[in-house]
Every structure is written in C-alpha cells, then in structure tokens.
Amino acid sequence: MGDFLKSRHRELWDWFASTEAQSDYAEAVQFELLKTTYRMDRAKHQELYTLVDEALQLLELDVPVTLYQAQESGRTSAALYFTPGHGHLVFVGGILKLLDKDEQRALVGHELAHFKLWTVSHGDFLVTDRLLHTLANEPRATPGHQESARLWQLYTEVYADRGAALMATDGHAAVSLLVKVSTGIEDVDAESYLKQAEDIFARGPVKAEGITHPETYIRARAIALWSAEDENCEAAIDEMIEGSTGFDELDLLGQERMTEVTQRMVNYLLRHDWMRTGRIKTHASYFFPNGMQPSMVTSEQILADWQDADEKARDYGCYLLLDFAWADRELEDYALAASFLTAEELGWSDRFEELARKELKLLKRDTARIQANAEKMVAQAAAESRKEAASE
Numbered sequence: 001m002g003d004f005l006k007s008r009h010r011e012l013w014d015w016f017a018s019t020e021a022q023s024d025y026a027e028a029v030q031f032e033l034l035k036t037t038y039r040m041d042r043a044k045h046q047e048l049y050t051l052v053d054e055a056l057q058l059l060e061l062d063v064p065v066t067l068y069q070a071q072e073s074g075r076t077s078a079a080l081y082f083t084p085g086h087g088h089l090v091f092v093g094g095i096l097k098l099l100d101k102d103e104q105r106a107l108v109g110h111e112l113a114h115f116k117l118w119t120v121s122h123g124d125f126l127v128t129d130r131l132l133h134t135l136a137n138e139p140r141a142t143p144g145h146q147e148s149a150r151l152w153q154l155y156t157e158v159y160a161d162r163g164a165a166l167m168a169t170d171g172h173a174a175v176s177l178l179v180k181v182s183t184g185i186e187d188v189d190a191e192s193y194l195k196q197a198e199d200i201f202a203r204g205p206v207k208a209e210g211i212t213h214p215e216t217y218i219r220a221r222a223i224a225l226w227s228a229e230d231e232n233c234e235a236a237i238d239e240m241i242e243g244s245t246g247f248d249e250l251d252l253l254g255q256e257r258m259t260e261v262t263q264r265m266v267n268y269l270l271r272h273d274w275m276r277t278g279r280i281k282t283h284a285s286y287f288f289p290n291g292m293q294p295s296m297v298t299s300e301q302i303l304a305d306w307q308d309a310d311e312k313a314r315d316y317g318c319y320l321l322l323d324f325a326w327a328d329r330e331l332e333d334y335a336l337a338a339s340f341l342t343a344e345e346l347g348w349s350d351r352f353e354e355l356a357r358k359e360l361k362l363l364k365r366d367t368a369r370i371q372a373n374a375e376k377m378v379a380q381a382a383a384e385s386r387k388e389a390a391s392e
Contacts, residue, residue, distance in 0.1 A: 001152065002128040004253060009131065016127045026083035033088055037068035051105050055112045055167055063087055076181060080111040087115045098180050102173040106164035113163025148251040154214045154241050158222050165223050175220045182216045197221045207243030214241060247312035261305045263288050265317065268297040269324055272338055274385035279328035299345060306346050318343065318352045322359055333370050337377035340370060
C-alpha cells in the first residue's frame, strides 16, 4: 500500500514524511495529552514501567515511553500515541484494575507493537497510516479510500496482537485481554473462548466487519494460529479479514488489480489483428493511454483473472466485451462474434447473450445465429484481413 500511495500521491506522501509535519504532529499530541490525562510518574508506578521496559527490550526498541491515565472513564481501553522518538501510552477507564498482571503485560506488548510498526521501514508504515486516514476522511473520498483505510486499521491491530502474545508469559493472556476489554467481564477462560471462536468458523466462511478493530473472535483465532506457528496462518488471516471481496467493495489495491485485469481482457480480445482498427485502438486508448500488448496475454491468464468473479464483476466483464464489440460498426457482427467466443471461454455465454440482446437491441434469433457461427465468423474475418494485407 505504501508504494501505491507514493506513486499516486507523491506530494502528500512527502509532506507527511517531512520533519515539519512530524514536528507539528508531535507538539499537538503532547499538548492534548497534557490537557486530557494524568501523567503517571515512574517512581510511583514502577511496576507498570518495568513492564514497559521489558516490552521495549523484547521488541528491540530504544525509546522513552511515558504512561498516562485518561480523564474519561466511560470505557476501558488503551491507546498508543506515537511521536518521533517517544511513545505515549494512555490507559482509559479502569482497564488496569480489570486486568491481571500477565494481561497487563499483554496490553503493554500490544500497544508498543504499534510503536514498533511505525518505526520499521524508515517510518513508511506510519506515513501510510496517516495518509490513508486523511484521504478516507476527505469530503471527496471514494468507497475505495475508506475501505483501504479500514483494512489497513484491521491488519494493524492483528500485527499489534502479536506483540501482546510475545509479551504474555501465559499463552492465553493475549486472548483473555481481548475478551475482558470487549466485554468488561472480570473472569475469562481463554481456552473456552477459543473453542467458541472455532465453533463460529466451523459454520462457514467469516469476514471481518469491524471499522477500527476486527471482531474479538477473529483476533483470538489469529493469535492462536500465529502462536502455534501454523504454516497457513497468513492466508487464514487474510481470509478472515478480507474474505471474498465483492466487485463493489474493492479497496485501492483491489481497484488497481481490477485495472490490470481489465487491460489484460482488452488485450486478449484484441489479439485478433483484424480487431485492431483505428476506431478500436482509439477506444482502447481511453482505457489505457500507454497502449496495448495483445500478444502478451494467454487464455490461461484470462481464466485465472476471472475465476472468482462475483455476479457484479462478471457483468462488468460482459459489458467490457460488449463495449469493444460495438466500438467499430464497420466490423459488423465479426467483433461481436469474437466477444461471444471470449464469453464462452469464461462460462458467461448465457449472461452475455442476455445483455447483448438488451443493450444492442438485437433479436434472440440474431444473437443465436452469431453465437452458433462465432468460430467460423472469426476465422473468416482473419482470412479477409490476411487477404487484404497481402494485396497492399
């Protein structure tokens, strides 16, 4: 995601990565914390600071960390406020009283794992986080921007949960921490909750719907898979967070992949020399100004691109085929025949025929004729094109 944002929003990226922006942000954070929290002195809260020191060592961080108690008390949680070279860990409500010692260790590990993430790769993850959320909160933000920010936030929490699992001496403390924070219950059996989570997944695929955090059962299962060093851990987590993404739910990276799929589809359709007329080339340039590479696309690639397409993605593909079938009317029905063949390869014949009749105002007998003779028509168009080229 960082590389994508760098290429698409370079000026904004450079601003968020600048020393000036980080300095302004750090000053604002520190001032806000002074106004809204009680700063916890190391001498009076030695046990908590000892946990912080252990987490810093475990995560290989060499930075000062200050602890705070938020003045609000309506909820129980904690938050890490990052400023360059200094961590600010805020406890909210009665969270410290709710947790036992090992769960406190897990909490500190979770929050400082956020700090670890913001410092690796020269701070690129931090810049990505701030830029994504800024774009998502813009009045002109698209659903793709908002979905990208949401998924980024969910994956960030899964990453931080690994810091909790690393810090906890009891393997289940990271899970009981999650349950206590989400429910407020004081006595939690982590093993029982993990079985409850497995019961949920046993009923079929599950996809995260949370905005800022994955559901607790998803996070608990992710911790269990990672702690067990399951070789399929990352794939399983991806499935839990993103699931089967619908065509109208694509984030920015999903849209980028769909753009590549679209270009391959156009190139595949235009593998026929006779289809690359002036009008169709012009039409293709509206999609892809950088031109076409029809010889670079195989049938296997196209089938792989669309094998998991949902209904809306399939219809998009059908309309794409129709668009190029009708872009140059001098090709008469030959271009439509070529599109019929591609639709047949993809298993879309019935839907494509239905849309062709609806959008092109064709009679059923006309589409039936073209569909039945598609291979012969494409071969005939190719033969006529070769004959014309030879006579020039």
